[in-house]
Amino acid sequence: MTEIPDSPSLKVELAIIGAGPVGTSLAILAARAGFATLLVDARDPDATPPQDTRNFAIVRGSWRLLGAAGVHQALAGQTEPLRGLEATDGGRHWFGAPSVLFDTVDLPEDAQGEPLGQMVPAGALQAALDTVAADETNLTWWRNTRFSGLTTGPANALITMEDGRTVTAGLVAACDGVNSGVRKALGITTEGRAYGKSVFAADVKLSRPHEGLARQLFTPEGPFATLPLPGNRANLAWYMKTGAAEAMAKQPVEAIEAELNARFSDFAGPMTLDGPHLAYPLHLQLATRLVAQRGALLGDAAHRINPLAGQGLNLGFKDVGALIDVMTDSRSVGLDPGSDTSLQRYQQWRRFDAATAAMFMDVVDRAFSNDNALLKPMRGLALTAASRIGPIRRAMARQASADQPALPSLMR
Numbered sequence: 001m002t003e004i005p006d007s008p009s010l011k012v013e014l015a016i017i018g019a020g021p022v023g024t025s026l027a028i029l030a031a032r033a034g035f036a037t038l039l040v041d042a043r044d045p046d047a048t049p050p051q052d053t054r055n056f057a058i059v060r061g062s063w064r065l066l067g068a069a070g071v072h073q074a075l076a077g078q079t080e081p082l083r084g085l086e087a088t089d090g091g092r093h094w095f096g097a098p099s100v101l102f103d104t105v106d107l108p109e110d111a112q113g114e115p116l117g118q119m120v121p122a123g124a125l126q127a128a129l130d131t132v133a134a135d136e137t138n139l140t141w142w143r144n145t146r147f148s149g150l151t152t153g154p155a156n157a158l159i160t161m162e163d164g165r166t167v168t169a170g171l172v173a174a175c176d177g178v179n180s181g182v183r184k185a186l187g188i189t190t191e192g193r194a195y196g197k198s199v200f201a202a203d204v205k206l207s208r209p210h211e212g213l214a215r216q217l218f219t220p221e222g223p224f225a226t227l228p229l230p231g232n233r234a235n236l237a238w239y240m241k242t243g244a245a246e247a248m249a250k251q252p253v254e255a256i257e258a259e260l261n262a263r264f265s266d267f268a269g270p271m272t273l274d275g276p277h278l279a280y281p282l283h284l285q286l287a288t289r290l291v292a293q294r295g296a297l298l299g300d301a302a303h304r305i306n307p308l309a310g311q312g313l314n315l316g317f318k319d320v321g322a323l324i325d326v327m328t329d330s331r332s333v334g335l336d337p338g339s340d341t342s343l344q345r346y347q348q349w350r351r352f353d354a355a356t357a358a359m360f361m362d363v364v365d366r367a368f369s370n371d372n373a374l375l376k377p378m379r380g381l382a383l384t385a386a387s388r389i390g391p392i393r394r395a396m397a398r399q400a401s402a403d404q405p406a407l408p409s410l411m412r
Contacts, residue, residue, distance in 0.1 A: 010140065012038045013337065014327070015159055015169035017147045017182045019043065021056075021122075022299035022316040023175030024129040028069045029324050029410065031138035035337075038167055039133065040159075044144045053203065053276050054122035055235040057082060057214065057227055061411035062317040063118050066125075068410045074128035080230045081115040083212030088267070090219040115212070119227055119235070147176065150185050150295075156338070157294040171338030172295045173323065178285060180301035186292040192285035195306065197222055198245035200238040202277035203229060204260075208269035210234055217267050223308060226268050233274055236260075237307070245279035282306060286358060290351050291343040296323060303354040306361040315354055321408025322349045 014030050016023045019041035027039040043049075058066065059082075066072065133139060146162040150172060157172045174182035183190075210228040217224045222239025229235055238245065238260075248256060253273050260271055285304040290297045299316030326346045327337035335342055 009165070010038060010167045011169075012036045012140065012167060013170045014038070014173060015157070015167050015171070016040065016173045016175055017159070018175035018177060018180075018299075018301070019141075020175065020177070020299070021125055021129060021313060022320060023173070024126070024133055025066065025069050025317065026173060026175060026298065026320045026323065027139055027141075028129065028133055028136055029065075029320065030327070031136040032068075033324060033328050034138065035327065036138060036140075038140045038142065038169065040145050040147060040161070041141060041143045042146050046144075049123065049126075051276065052122045052126075053201070053278060055203070055227060055229060056120050056122055056125060056313050057117055058120050058125075058317075059117040059314050060114050061321075061407050062314045063114070064412070065317050065321050065408075065410045069129070070132045071125070071128040074131050075120060075124060078121060078124045078230075080119040080228050081212050082117040082119055082214055082228065083115050084214070085116065086213055086215045088215070088217050090217045090224075090267075119229055147181050150182070152186070152292070152294040154293075169338075170294070170336065171327075171343075174295060174297045174301040175299050176301055178283075178300040178304045180297070182295065183287060183297055183301050186295040186297075188290075188292055188297065189288050190285050191288060192283060192304070194242075195282040195284060196242050197239050198242045198279050198281045199307070200240060200245040200248050200277065200279050201236065202256075203233055203235050203274045204271040205274045206232050206234050206269055206271060215268065217264070224264055224267070234268070234271075236268075236271075239282075242281055249277055249279040284358060284362065286355060289347065290354075291347045293340065294338050296343055296346055298323065302350070303358060305354075305358040308361045311357050311361065315357060318353065318408060318411065319350055321410045322346055324410060325408050 013035045015038045016027050016030075017040045019027070019039055023039065023041075027037050030037045063072075133141060142161070142165070145165070148160045148162045150157050150159045152158075152172075156168050156170055159167045159169060159172060161167075172182060174180050174186070176182055204226075206226075210226070210232060212228050214227045215225065221241070223237070224239070225237045226234040227236075238248075240248070248259070251259075256277065257272055265271070283304060284306065287297050287302045290302050298319035300312070302319060303315060305312055305315070323346055326342055326349070330337040330339070330342040
């Protein structure tokens, strides 16, 4: 890692604004690919990090990308293999609730015996990425530094920080989240809507072995999901109407456990809360475009979708892999990695995938989160077909695990 220079100005090939998992992984991989890189990180390294109770379902393709970033060793002992995905349609059914289960046998053979993915605590993932980033020799890391503004031209972008320092970059990557200041400075707008739902999230201790399965029960009110964690624990996500999840989060632990077990013990077995819990609202937000002159959007700055299948962060890692491929391919043929020509390839690659994922999650949520007498038989037929027809099941498994030929090279 290069320390902050004494001079107020710096020139780099890539400036990354935002140092969450997407921004930090991009910084590491760009530096390793030989690009002079700056990572702008608003976090204060001397402050105690806020408690982060989230757990990420990192699918197979994303786990490979993180392996290329060198974080697997730093995460040893802190992850739980994701060995299968099960979806069940709740409510009343004449012949039992239809369901589909797919696991590693539905994926292409893999010499390393990789599972579908890994469950990774958010705090552990960020700490591992920070550890690796600190040792990267081609990476300058400006910590406790906030973005202020930028101007762009045909050859580069001039970026200004709140402390007055500036950097000239061939390309600026906006990895600064759903309320991205870089996106606004680039003149890119967003579209979307509130889902009218919130999620109650918590870690729980299970009484039944989870066997590495992520399980999802679709109820008329919304999905209820359990994701496997070490020690036969699970991270649960309970979808409710906006206001209900927030009210649930304010209840005493005993009341929450009583409601959980009254509603879902048949599905998941008796559960007890294990640590803090929270509620948060759901929003759909898509950038109207992913690139502008000398700028590209990644992660939540580009797309925020329904977390129904855990695809949010994994879409961000696809963005990272795609941008690295675009930059290295452009350089290999003598093109400017930050030129309009190069960035249009990134836009074409990633915008369709993100929009498709958002629409698919929206359709699934609308179709399954109700007790409509007409839709219920169709849902049952769809799940039965997915369960019994091998090509459909395998296609779903490959999509869910990001194990497809058209993925960025670091994810294959």
